[in-house]
Amino acid sequence: MNELDQPGLARLRDGWISGGAAFELAPVEWKEAAAASSPDEQERRLLAIAAQALDVALRPAAPKTLKRRPPLPVLALPMLPERLRPPLRAALKYAADARLKTRVATLVASRGFVTHPMDWMPAASDQAAPEVYAPWVDWQAGADGEKHSRREHLTAETWDDFYPAARRIALVDLRRAVPALARTLIETKGARESAEVRLALIELMRFGLGADDVPFLQSLSSDRSGKVREMAGRLLARLGERSYPTDGGTEDPTGELAALIEEGKSGFLRRRTTYAPIKLKSPAQQARRADLFASCYFGDLVARFGKTEPDFIGAWQFGVDDNADRFLVLMVSVSGSDAAVACLADMLVAEGGKLTLLVLQLMLRLDSGRKRLLIRQILNDAQNLHALSLVEGAEAGWLQWGDLANGKTLSALRSAVSGDNDVMKRSAEQYLEAIGFLATAATAEKLIGDVAAAGLPPASPSLSLLRLNAALAGNTTK
Amino acid sequence: MQLDLKTIEALAPDQASLGAAAKLTKRSNWPRLEAHEQLPLIWGECQGSGSNPYRVAFDTSDHGYKCTCPSRKFPCKHILALAWIGATAADSFARVDQTPDWVNDWLGRRRKPGQSPTPVAASSEGKSIDEASRPAESAPVEDAAAAERREAAQRKRAEDTRSAVSAALDELDQWIADQLRLGLAGFVDASSERCRRIAARLVDLKATALAGRIDELPARLMALRGEERPDAAIRELGKLVLLAKAWRTAPDDAELKRLVSTSETRDQILANPDAVQVESDWEVLGEKIETRRDGLVSHATWLLDLKSPTPRFAVLLDFFPASAGRRSGAFAPGDRFKARLVFYPSRHPLRALVAEWLGDVAPGSWPSFAPDAAGDPLAAYAAFQDGAPWLSDCPIILPAGAIAQDEKDGTWWQAVNDPHGIALPVAGSVDPTLLGLDLTATAALWNGARLELLASQSNMGRLDLS
Numbered sequence: 001m002n003e004l005d006q007p008g009l010a011r012l013r014d015g016w017i018s019g020g021a022a023f024e025l026a027p028v029e030w031k032e033a034a035a036a037s038s039p040d041e042q043e044r045r046l047l048a049i050a051a052q053a054l055d056v057a058l059r060p061a062a063p064k065t066l067k068r069r070p071p072l073p074v075l076a077l078p079m080l081p082e083r084l085r086p087p088l089r090a091a092l093k094y095a096a097d098a099r100l101k102t103r104v105a106t107l108v109a110s111r112g113f114v115t116h117p118m119d120w121m122p123a124a125s126d127q128a129a130p131e132v133y134a135p136w137v138d139w140q141a142g143a144d145g146e147k148h149s150r151r152e153h154l155t156a157e158t159w160d161d162f163y164p165a166a167r168r169i170a171l172v173d174l175r176r177a178v179p180a181l182a183r184t185l186i187e188t189k190g191a192r193e194s195a196e197v198r199l200a201l202i203e204l205m206r207f208g209l210g211a212d213d214v215p216f217l218q219s220l221s222s223d224r225s226g227k228v229r230e231m232a233g234r235l236l237a238r239l240g241e242r243s244y245p246t247d248g249g250t251e252d253p254t255g256e257l258a259a260l261i262e263e264g265k266s267g268f269l270r271r272r273t274t275y276a277p278i279k280l281k282s283p284a285q286q287a288r289r290a291d292l293f294a295s296c297y298f299g300d301l302v303a304r305f306g307k308t309e310p311d312f313i314g315a316w317q318f319g320v321d322d323n324a325d326r327f328l329v330l331m332v333s334v335s336g337s338d339a340a341v342a343c344l345a346d347m348l349v350a351e352g353g354k355l356t357l358l359v360l361q362l363m364l365r366l367d368s369g370r371k372r373l374l375i376r377q378i379l380n381d382a383q384n385l386h387a388l389s390l391v392e393g394a395e396a397g398w399l400q401w402g403d404l405a406n407g408k409t410l411s412a413l414r415s416a417v418s419g420d421n422d423v424m425k426r427s428a429e430q431y432l433e434a435i436g437f438l439a440t441a442a443t444a445e446k447l448i449g450d451v452a453a454a455g456l457p458p459a460s461p462s463l464s465l466l467r468l469n470a471a472l473a474g475n476t477t478k
Numbered sequence: 479m480q481l482d483l484k485t486i487e488a489l490a491p492d493q494a495s496l497g498a499a500a501k502l503t504k505r506s507n508w509p510r511l512e513a514h515e516q517l518p519l520i521w522g523e524c525q526g527s528g529s530n531p532y533r534v535a536f537d538t539s540d541h542g543y544k545c546t547c548p549s550r551k552f553p554c555k556h557i558l559a560l561a562w563i564g565a566t567a568a569d570s571f572a573r574v575d576q577t578p579d580w581v582n583d584w585l586g587r588r589r590k591p592g593q594s595p596t597p598v599a600a601s602s603e604g605k606s607i608d609e610a611s612r613p614a615e616s617a618p619v620e621d622a623a624a625a626e627r628r629e630a631a632q633r634k635r636a637e638d639t640r641s642a643v644s645a646a647l648d649e650l651d652q653w654i655a656d657q658l659r660l661g662l663a664g665f666v667d668a669s670s671e672r673c674r675r676i677a678a679r680l681v682d683l684k685a686t687a688l689a690g691r692i693d694e695l696p697a698r699l700m701a702l703r704g705e706e707r708p709d710a711a712i713r714e715l716g717k718l719v720l721l722a723k724a725w726r727t728a729p730d731d732a733e734l735k736r737l738v739s740t741s742e743t744r745d746q747i748l749a750n751p752d753a754v755q756v757e758s759d760w761e762v763l764g765e766k767i768e769t770r771r772d773g774l775v776s777h778a779t780w781l782l783d784l785k786s787p788t789p790r791f792a793v794l795l796d797f798f799p800a801s802a803g804r805r806s807g808a809f810a811p812g813d814r815f816k817a818r819l820v821f822y823p824s825r826h827p828l829r830a831l832v833a834e835w836l837g838d839v840a841p842g843s844w845p846s847f848a849p850d851a852a853g854d855p856l857a858a859y860a861a862f863q864d865g866a867p868w869l870s871d872c873p874i875i876l877p878a879g880a881i882a883q884d885e886k887d888g889t890w891w892q893a894v895n896d897p898h899g900i901a902l903p904v905a906g907s908v909d910p911t912l913l914g915l916d917l918t919a920t921a922a923l924w925n926g927a928r929l930e931l932l933a934s935q936s937n938m939g940r941l942d943l944s
Contacts, residue, residue, distance in 0.1 A: 017708050019661025040655035044719045047658065048867075051716020054709055055926040056863050059856070062901030066882040066890055072914030072938070079938065082841060086579060117911045118941055139914060458517065459577060459585035 006058075012050055022046065072117055073135035080113040087471050091464040092120055094433065100389070102128050103396075103437050104465060109133075110396040111472040128392075131169045138163030159189050164197075171204050179208035187216055195225035202231050206238075214239060237297035237335035257292040258304040260285075264317075275305065276317035277324035286323065293327035297335040309340035313347065318355055329361045341365040349377050357384055363392040372398065375438060380407035386427070388434035397469065399438040401446050410450065418455040429462030436465030441473035481538050481565040487607040489541060490558055491551045496610035499558035505570055509835035511563065512578075513571035520564050520571055521581050523808065524556045527744050529794035529831045530779060530808035534560045535581050544584040546808060548798035562607075579810070639684050640729055643739050646683035647722040650676065654715050666707045669696040674771070688738045692718070693771040701905065702927060710927055714870075721868035733824040737868065747820055747831055754827050757818040759784040759839045760792065762809040763873075763921045764932035764944025775800050779809055780873060780932055780944075781819075781830075782844065782921060789847050789858065791873040791921075792819050792830040811933060811942040814839035825865040828873070844919055844935050847875055855893060855900060859924050871930070876902075876920040881912045889913075891920065891929055902929045908943070915941070 008027035015022030023031065023042045034045035080088055088108065095101040105120050109130035115121075117136070122129035124141035141164065154162060154170035162170060174182035183205065190201040202220065205213055213235070220232035264274045280286050302312040313332070318325050332344050341362055348359045349370075359366070359374050366374070371394050378387050379399075404410045409431075416428035432451065436444060444466040452458040490496045502524060505511075509531060511522040518539035523531040532547040534556045543557040563570055577585070620628070653676045657665045665672060673692050680689035695714050699707045725734045736742065747753050763780040770776060774797045783790035809815075816836040821827035854860075855876045862872040878894045881904065889908050892901040894916075905928035916937040923930040931943035 013708065013712065016658050016712065017662045019659055019664070022658070040652070043658050044651060044654055047654070047712060047716045048719040048723070049716075051713045051720070052863065052867055054713050054716075055867070056860050059900065060903050060927065062890055062892070062899070063884045065885050066892060066901060067884075068880055068882045068892070069913040071916060072911065082939065090582075116938060117915070118909060118938075121911050457585050459582040461586040 009050055009053055009058075012046060016047075070139070072139055075114045075132050075135060077109065077112055077114045077132050079116055080108060080119075084113075084468070084471055085116060085119060087464065087468040088115060089119055090461065091436070091468045094461045094464040098123065098126075099128065100433070102126060104468070105133070106130050107396040107437050107465070107469060108472070113472075127165075127168075134165040134169045135163075137165035141165070154185065156185060156188060159185065168200070168204065171201070172207050175204060175207035179210060180212055182208070183213055183216055195228060198223070198225060199227050199231060202228055202235070205235055209235060209238060211239060214241060217241075234297065234335045237299045238337055240299055240337055242297075242300055242303060253292050254296045254300045254304060257289070257296050257301060260289050260292070261301075261305075263305065273307075273315050274317050275312065275315050277321040279321075289324070290327060293324075293331050296331070298331050298340065299335065299337070301331070309337050310343040313340060313344050318348075318351070325355075325358060326361070329358045333362045333365055336365075338365070342370065345370050345374070349373050352377060352381055353383065356381075357387050360387060360390050360392075366393075368395050371395070375399070376403055376407075379403055379409045382408035382412045385409065385412070385431045385434075388431060388438070394438065396437055397440055399435065399443055400440060401443045404435070404439075404443065404447065413451055414454040417451050428456075429460070432462050433465050436463075436469050439466065439469055441470050444469035445473070481561055483562070483565050483607045485541065486558055486561045486565060487605050489553055489561070490605050491553070493605045493610065495551055495553075495555050495558060496605055496607055498555035499562055500610040502555055502559035503562050503566075505563075505567075507559070508563070508570075511560075511571045512574050513564070513568070514577060515573050515575045517577070519577065519581065519585075520560060521578070522560050522563075522571075523835065524559065525832070525835075526556065528796040528798075529744070529829075530777075530796055531832060531835060532556050533580055533808055535584055536560050536564065538564065639739065642684040643729070644726070646680045646685035646688070647725060647738075649679055649683070650685075650688070650718065650722055654719060657715065662708045662711045666699060666711055669699055669711070684740075685738050686740055687736065688718075688721070690770060690772055690774075691737075694768075697771075706927060713926060717868045717870065724868060732822070733866070736822065742822065744831055747822055748833060750820075750823065752823050754821040754823075755818060755833065756783065756790070756792075756821070756830075757816075757834075757836070758786065759814060759816050760819070761839075761844070762811050762813040763791075764811045764942065766923075766930070766944060769800050773800050774798065780921070780923075782875075784814070784839070784842075784845060787845075787847070789873075789875040791828060792821065793828050793873075794832065795829050811944060812841070812940060814841060826862055826869070841940075843940075844875075844921075847919075853877075856902075856924065859926075870925045871923040872925070873932075874922060874924050876917075876922060879917050879920060880915070881908060881917070883913060891917075891922070891931075904928065905930045912941070912943070917941075 008025070008030065011025040012022045015025050021039060021043060023034070023039065023046060026034065026046050030046060030049050034042050034049060036042045036045060088104070091104045092101050095104055101120060102122065105115055105122070106129075108115055109132055114132055121140065122133045122137050124137060126133075126137055126140075129137060154167065154174055159167070171182055171185065174185070186201045186205065190198050193201065205217070217232045217236045217239075218241070220228055223229050223232070260278055260280070262276050262278045264276060265271045266274045277289075280289065298309060302309050305312060307315070309332075316325075316328060329344065329348075332340050336344070345359050345362050345366055348355050356374065356377050359370075363371070371391060375388065375391055375394060378384055378391075413428050413431060416424040419425070428451075432447070435447065439447065448458070448463055448466050448470065451463070456463070486499075487496065490499070507525055508522050509525065511520075513520045519535065519537055521533070521535040524534055526532045526547055528547070530546075532545055534543075534545045536543045536557060538561075541561075543553050543561075545554050545556045547554050547556055549555070653672075657672070673695050677689040677693045680686070680692065698714065699710050702710050721734070721737060724731070725738050728734060732742065742750070760781040761784055763782050766776075766778040766780070768776050777796045777798070779794040781792040781794065783792070815838050817832050818834040818836065819830040820833045822829040822831075855874065858874045859872045862869065876891060876893070879891050880894065882890050882892045882901065884890060889904040889912075890901040891904055902924065908931065915934075917934045918936060920934040920943075921932045923932065933943055934941040
């Protein structure tokens with residue numbers, strides 16, 4: 001369009017917006033082209049010319065402030081082959097929430113692939129995503145692209161070159177490999193960070209926690225953030241460092257808690273000491289006991305009874321008061337030593353039944369071997385299969401066919417899918433999804449055949465994760 | 479397969495359905511017929527009256543079924559025909575050990591009725607498969623006088639329609655002039671009511687297609703920001719003026735008739751010697767499904783010709799009543815297939831029918847289309863408008879680019895290293911991930927105001943964006 005026509009078009013436009021004849025406002029050439037005997041026809045002809053001018057000769061003006069995001073980083077693992085994207089999408093579609101979707105991505109990562117970003121992306125706040133996704137987590141969080149996410153050689157000099165998620169993973173690696181170096185970094189770099197970031201950094205001290213960390217953790221007792229002081233106190237407690245988490249008041253909460261626990265004896269021949277919660281009389285007392293379990297440290301409590309942590313756990317009378325059992329397990333999870341956590345987990349798994357479920361409170365502190373034991377126990381008695389999806393941090397793709405076939409799970413699944421009880425069927429479908437994450441590819445394939453033979457439609461969406469797992473056969477990084 | 483003709487007879491809702499099914503049992507109607515090796519499942523694609531083939535699946539054990547056609551008869555003639563072929567010509571089915579995704583989807587969603595097949599014994603009354611199989615009695619020979627009368631009646635109907643449409647366009651012209659006189663600001667605010675009124679008049683006067691277009695005008699305006707709507711109204715109304723004038727100049731033009739009154743049938747298009755036919759490899763770029771104000775759902779499936787040296791597109795367009803519920807299409811974005819398409823005659827042939835489906839094609843990248851000599855990504859749109867200025871949506875292939883954001887969180891496609899500094903606003907919201915991807919080529923629909931993304935090739939492979 002001739003530049004001279006543009007003001008004419010603007011005048012026409014203004015005229016038509018407010019209404020009335022606009023012919024006289026048109027550019028001369030347009031008026032000549034649109035001339036007609038009827039005024040209405042003239043207006044319509046002008047309208048047609050203006051429409052074409054707007055369509056072809058004018059283009060939307062882009063704002064000068066258009067901003068592009070930095071390129072999405074390429075991850076360290078290859079992208080899932082195109083042929084496997086449909087089963088991946090089916091598994092993601094079936095996964096009901098973000099946690100279950102992350103689990104699908106974890107399975108895929110365990111077989112050496114990452115998802116296509118249009119199929120699944122971790123959220124900016126996702127800390128459960130497989131480590132390989134850290135650059136995408138940082139990208140989602142709005143990293144500006146001038147830096148590069150990288151995991152190698154985290155040092156004081158390169159600290160600022162790392163985005164938060166990538167730095168977190170590098171620090172965890174460093175804590176596992178050279179804990180002192182990581183501690184020094186946290187000590188020197190953490191001091192200038194906000195309380196929230198400081199807390200996240202101190203929390204990472206749980207990896208590779210050892211006696212060398214005691215002085216630094218003790219120095220945090222004067223940190224300006226209460227949450228940081230509390231975290232440091234818990235970590236010290238795990239190391240057997242006794243302390244009182246109160247701010248120097250006159251109360252003795254650990255003594256108060258100890259008073260709510262009754263020492264007794266059991267056995268006819270070999271009398272041994274037992275500990276059990278005393279019976280409480282009011283909801284107020286129960287609330288107070290809950291607070292005390294949450295705020296005291298396990299090491300301090302057992303010291304009141306003159307026992308070691310494992311001995312105290314061995315003497316605890318589980319089953320007397322379910323709430324007290326749960327509080328105690330939580331307390332061990334937060335402030336118990338590694339030995340106490342291992343002892344408690346082993347004991348509860350060995351007990352079986354509903355006590356096994358208490359181990360779920362210890363998940364963050366358990367090694368992968370104990371997590372597998374827990375899962376095997378859940379599968380073995382098949383009473384609490386719903387707990388399978390509550391096992392946080394479980395590894396993907398290790399469950400063998402024997403783990404299913406030797407216990408009661410397989411027969412329970414067959415019976416549920418072949419029966420008419422819809423509730424049981426739906427539950428079985430959830431268990432299948434959970435097993436789809438845990439199973440090896442061979443187990444997954446065999447299980448699909450087994451439940452299909454029992455009556456579950458082979459194309460049931462509940463088999464999506466198992467199908468993806470089976471399709472990923474031959475790709476195992478672990 | 480546990481199928482016999484008695485079962486099919488019993489399943490049929492009425493004798494007419496059986497008769498219609500009998501006509502569809504010819505193998506040529508079924509570009510694809512497959513049966514599972516182990517499972518009691520048969521499925522196929524039947525070329526019906528729509529532009530897409532219908533996807534039909536049948537469980538031979540419990541007689542469950544699924545068809546993507548919009549029929550309100552259950553089972554429809556396509557199901558009956560598939561089962562009929564299964565009962566009488568089982569060899570027609572290719573044996574496979576995998577079910578396609580669309581069959582899986584159906585299997586996953588359906589609830590089985592129980593272990594035994596649907597009881598059918600008492601429901602055969604009044605239906606006969608033998609009768610349906612009998613060739614239709616030949617029509618009585620028409621004498622010359624009767625033929626003359628019939629042709630005269632046809633001519634009269636055509637003349638009546640033309641007169642009615644002409645009157646409709648006169649009313650439309652007057653209505654447009656009224657809108658200009660009253661002011662476009664008021665028109666934008668009251669477009670829903672005003673458009674509905676003139677659309678109803680146009681339907682009365684047999685300008686049905688034009689009525690549908692005007693009915694959708696308010697929705698197109700409201701999809702834009704407030705300050706853009708007057709310009710959009712000028713564009714839309716101006717196009718209507720151009721279309722009306724073009725029709726008056728050539729009322730027998732097939733494209734103009736289609737845009738103003740009614741479209742040809744599938745059979746008419748297939749029989750039309752002027753219809754362009756293209757046999758090629760096609761990729762499904764994406765789908766555009768819209769529920770219209772007249773209660774119809776329009777389902778457009780956009781295709782890209784993978785063998786053409788310059789971008790060539792086709793759109794398979796189907797309409798079905800919204801009350802028929804959600805309907806899955808025959809193709810999924812990213813599907814590739816070899817087929818012979820027949821295009822509806824047009825200045826820029828786009829709307830097409832699948833005349834012959836010739837098999838699947840392996841996945842891959844798009845061809846590298848030669849860029850426009852001037853490097854202008856909208857050159858194709860300008861050419862499109864030169865030939866048919868009354869049309870809106872034009873498919874284009876955009877060169878390497880990226881998606882950028884403005885301060886109001888609106889998104890724009892922006893060319894990489896573009897000498898023209900072109901950025902085009904994107905319709906609707908986009909997946910934020912797209913903002914971090916390098917798009918090496920993008921297929922989209924441009925309507926002069928908004929870009930509707932269909933698919934892209936990127937540094938991370940093909941992206942479905944529709």
